[in-house]
Structure formats: C-alpha cells, structure tokens
Amino acid sequence: MVNRRPLIAGNWKMNKTISEARDFAARFLENTADITGLDILICAPFTNLPVLKEELEESIVHIGAQNMHYETKGAYTGEISPLMLKELACTYVIIGHSERREYFKEDDEIIAKKVKAALENGITPILCVGENLSLREAGKAQDFVRGQVEKDLAGLTAAELSRIVVAYEPIWAIGTGKTASAQDAQQMCAAIRSTVADMAGSAAQEMRILYGGSAKSGNIAELMAQPDIDGGLIGGSSLDVQEFTQLIQNAR
Ligand code: PGA
DSSP states (O other), X not given: OOOXXXXXXXXXXXXXXXHHHHHHHHHHHHHHTTOOSSEEEEEOOGGGHHHHHHHHTTSSEEEEESOOOSSSSSSOTTOOOHHHHHHTTEEEEEESOHHHHHHSOOOHHHHHHHHHHHHHTTOEEEEEEOOOHHHHHTTOXXXXXXXXXXXXXXTOOHHHHHHOEEEXXXXXXXXXXXXXXXXXXXXXXXXXXXXXXXXXXXXXXXSEEEEESSOOTTTXXXXXXXXXXXXXXXXXXXXXXXXXXXXXXXXX
C-alpha cells in the first residue's frame, strides 16, 4: 500500500493584487507555521509570484502558477515559460484547467505538450480534467474523463506519471456551490487511477489525485476520506485566509 502525501492546492484564478497577495501571505504564514503531514500550495497569478517567493520560499507553503507555455523561450507574445516560473520558485503549475480549455481554447494536444514541458523542467504539473453537466446527465462522464487522461498524459513514462498530480474537477461543480458527492468523486478518481494503471502499471498508485469544485472547509474531510482522493484543488475557499486555514486543518 503506497502512502501518498496529501496536497491542498489553492487556485486563486484572476484574483488578488500584489498588495493583497502580500497581506494574505503574511497572515497565512502565521496560521500554517506548525502544520505537518500534508503539502500546501498556492497557485497565484503571475504578477503575485515574486512577492510570494519573497514571503513564502523559506516556509512549508509551496508556490505554483496557473498556466505556462510549453516552450522555454521565443516569439510567443504574452506567454510565460517554464524557465521563468522556476526562477520564481514555482514547484507546481496547473495545466488544462477547464477555464483555459473553454475560454482560451486549449485542446488536449496543447495540454499534453504543457504537461511534458513542466516535467522536463522539474515543475510538477497538476493536470485538470472533468466533464460538463450535459456529459454527466448523458451518463458519459467517465468515458470522457478517461479519454482526457489518455490524451493529456500520452507518451509519458511510468516514472513521469508517478510524479504528476491529476485534479478531477467536474465543470458543473466549479464555483457553483454544487459539490460532487464524495461517492461520485471517489468513483471518478478511481477511474482516473485505473486509466493511468492501464498506461503505466503501479506508477498509478503513487500519483496523487485531487478533487476540485466547490470544495470548502465544511466538506473537505469527507472528500479526503475517500481512498482515491489525495487532496483538493480549491478556488473560492482559498481566497480567504481564515477559510483556507480552516480547510487545511479539516483536511488533516
Ligand atoms: P472552486 O474552484 O473551488 O471555486 O469551485 C475550483 C477550481 O476551479 O479549481
């Protein structure tokens, strides 16, 4: 039985100015100083990364980004590269969030390149997958999510697959206040693990799988009690220091 270290990852999305991020970091540090037994991560807007590096680099709190380009440099106006993220102490990057897939037209081919680039640059990718409401209602959710996992992780070695994080985020649960039931979330996370097992055998047991979608301090414990859920990707509830701290305490 593999002992996977739990991970609670905040996804700030397009929220917080630099001064708000600095204020959050200072107060969050006081609250989390003596927390052990799980990894804590904040994925912030690019503009906040220098100040988070300053405030958090020496702490137990990891820093991550919410997107990146797959090339290390070049003529890609407006983009940020893995090398730039590494310089800012980012150890994680969210890849393929449903908002990027929907609003910025990222497809599985681009997402697979980004996952690979993150691994090649020593940054842990958090690959997001998840179905929309019509797929769920049509009973096609599991086939769809399995397909995303197969396409987005194609060509990776077992060693690489054991290092990545997958976040299952049903689109209908993101920012809506509707959480998937712990049983439904578990079922899908188990399906994700079995898809990776088909690709890479026992590496799937080492890979961490998070649930995301209206996770909060009040429901995180039940979600994480499920055998295939190793943590949470937290949007709205990561923006408030008190709520995020409470969520982390309840997750332990
Ligand atoms: P939410 O967002 O917690 O606000 O639902 C989760 C996410 O989109 O990562």
